[in-house]
Amino acid sequence: MEQNKQNLDNQRNDIIAGRNPVMEAIRSGRSIESILVAKGERSGSVVAIIAKAKQKNIPVKDVDSKKLDFLAKGVNHQGIVAQCAVKEYSTLEDIFALAEERGESPFIIVLDKIEDPHNLGAIIRTAECAGAHGVIIPERRSAGLSYTVEKTSAGALEYMPVVRVKNISAVLQKLKDKGIWVYGADMDGEHYKKVNFDGAVALVIGNEGKGISPLVAKDCDVIVSLPMKGKINSLNASVAAGILMYEIADKR
Numbered sequence: 001m002e003q004n005k006q007n008l009d010n011q012r013n014d015i016i017a018g019r020n021p022v023m024e025a026i027r028s029g030r031s032i033e034s035i036l037v038a039k040g041e042r043s044g045s046v047v048a049i050i051a052k053a054k055q056k057n058i059p060v061k062d063v064d065s066k067k068l069d070f071l072a073k074g075v076n077h078q079g080i081v082a083q084c085a086v087k088e089y090s091t092l093e094d095i096f097a098l099a100e101e102r103g104e105s106p107f108i109i110v111l112d113k114i115e116d117p118h119n120l121g122a123i124i125r126t127a128e129c130a131g132a133h134g135v136i137i138p139e140r141r142s143a144g145l146s147y148t149v150e151k152t153s154a155g156a157l158e159y160m161p162v163v164r165v166k167n168i169s170a171v172l173q174k175l176k177d178k179g180i181w182v183y184g185a186d187m188d189g190e191h192y193k194k195v196n197f198d199g200a201v202a203l204v205i206g207n208e209g210k211g212i213s214p215l216v217a218k219d220c221d222v223i224v225s226l227p228m229k230g231k232i233n234s235l236n237a238s239v240a241a242g243i244l245m246y247e248i249a250d251k252r
Helices: 002-010 019-028 045-055 065-072 092-102 117-129 147-152 168-177 214-218 237-251
Strands: 015-017 032-038 060-063 080-084 107-111 134-138 162-165 181-191 201-205 222-225
Touching (some): 015 019, 015 065, 019 080, 032 045, 032 065, 045 060, 060 065, 107 237, 134 168, 162 168, 168 181, 168 201, 168 214, 181 214, 201 237
Parallel strands (some): 032 060, 181 222
Antiparallel strands (some): 032 080
């Protein structure tokens, strides 16, 4: 019994293990990033859990049972684990409220399919330090607010509103309707030092490998670029984001 208590204490707050706990987490509306199911496990209540997850558009992934053992930290996972957000997602209104509370024009970071949780955590950390009011990420093909993101953010996640949306293009249009200028970071753009970032700003950072998607790029008011003087033609997404965030902070 003491061992079970210790195992429960060691569990991360983004992991829910076991059939009943996972089903209750789904029913409660908790922010769940994905459901992990042991390969070949489709017996009993697992079928109902998978159906409920798909109904709520929660990704379901088949994984090796050893991965579930590792995540559950000794808790009986019964072939299923839910990976949850370590913090509830905010809303766009929360971002605007924070900007208003500070008496500042909105400064928002929009991430177009950043998949590496270390990059996401680093961007959230820099965004908080640079005075941004919020970060926006898409629901699909993006890292979520996982344990790794929380650790990499070094505490910044506690102070930075993060909003998860279905469609980045649609949210960019909402931002523009509110008078916010949208700047996308890409190789084929205007030199970032020549751009006036004054006023309300949304900075779009693209995927680590593919950059900003063509559809999202069309929704940007201005494309900005960082000069590449070496033999490598791109920077790590979080590094590029950091340089541009501080340039924006300086010009604001």
